[in-house]
Amino acid sequence: MFSEELYRRIRDNYTDDELDFPDEECAALLREMRDEMGPFYSYNIYELRNDHEAMTGNSNGTGTGYPAGYEAAFAEWVDQVAVRKALNIDEIYPKDWAWDESRMDPATGDEAAEWYPFGHEIWLRDGPDKGHADPRHNPQDHPHWDAAQRAVDMRPLYRELAQRLRVVIYSGDVDAQVPPPGSERWVRGLGLAEEERWRPWVVGGVVAGGVTAYDVPDAVDGAGISFVTLRGAGHGVPQHRPQATLAMLGAMVAGEPLPRLLPSQGRL
Numbered sequence: 001m002f003s004e005e006l007y008r009r010i011r012d013n014y015t016d017d018e019l020d021f022p023d024e025e026c027a028a029l030l031r032e033m034r035d036e037m038g039p040f041y042s043y044n045i046y047e048l049r050n051d052h053e054a055m056t057g058n059s060n061g062t063g064t065g066y067p068a069g070y071e072a073a074f075a076e077w078v079d080q081v082a083v084r085k086a087l088n089i090d091e092i093y094p095k096d097w098a099w100d101e102s103r104m105d106p107a108t109g110d111e112a113a114e115w116y117p118f119g120h121e122i123w124l125r126d127g128p129d130k131g132h133a134d135p136r137h138n139p140q141d142h143p144h145w146d147a148a149q150r151a152v153d154m155r156p157l158y159r160e161l162a163q164r165l166r167v168v169i170y171s172g173d174v175d176a177q178v179p180p181p182g183s184e185r186w187v188r189g190l191g192l193a194e195e196e197r198w199r200p201w202v203v204g205g206v207v208a209g210g211v212t213a214y215d216v217p218d219a220v221d222g223a224g225i226s227f228v229t230l231r232g233a234g235h236g237v238p239q240h241r242p243q244a245t246l247a248m249l250g251a252m253v254a255g256e257p258l259p260r261l262l263p264s265q266g267r268l
Helices: 004-013 016-020 024-039 051-056 071-080 081-086 155-164 178-190 242-254
Strands: 097-101 123-124 166-170 192-202 206-215 224-230
Touching: 004 024, 016 024, 024 224, 051 224, 071 081, 123 166, 155 166, 155 224, 166 178, 178 206, 178 224, 206 242
Parallel strands: 166 224
Antiparallel strands: 097 123, 192 206, 206 224
């Protein structure tokens, strides 16, 4: 989506943490990256629209069969009293939310330069976290979103869970918000040896993605952890690949490996 030369300049000079909270020079490179990519839909890079069109519904069509602006439609649906009651939203998470477009250029959807060079801010309209969720914006007013809380390392917990439960970390391979390389790097950070190296898995004889299984010491029978990708899926994996998602979840619940590519189906 952008040049290899620029990618190398970014990766050779900045760590992941520095990219998360970029200084002025790093932010300039990230803006250059954004310029090279042009507008795109970060939740599914192959949808024919950009983030701004998706949030506002300003699109003549998506080329995917989904109406433009379905995020806005979902926000309106989930804000209905009957829906919130049926899903226990107010019990579990008693806050309202909305995408914040106040820092977006209405013509291009680009973010303001003084904030993150990419991505959207989330505002919490009610409750103790009202305002910017990013801790750099008046952190004294938002103790529930302090940097330490947001940066907590969950890997020790997942190592413990994987000793007792069957854990699957999955990513759609056209999701630019939580892309597979980052998810896979996180799983490798658990420090576990591979039990089964990366292989394709199939649904209906068609490759649905890839899977790597890891060996978890002292795990009970049936427990463990795998990293799975789903081909052609964006951020909302069940929305884009419902059949493959059902197969993945079915295998996880049944304690079975994901379906393999059979010899009769030929070589990849």
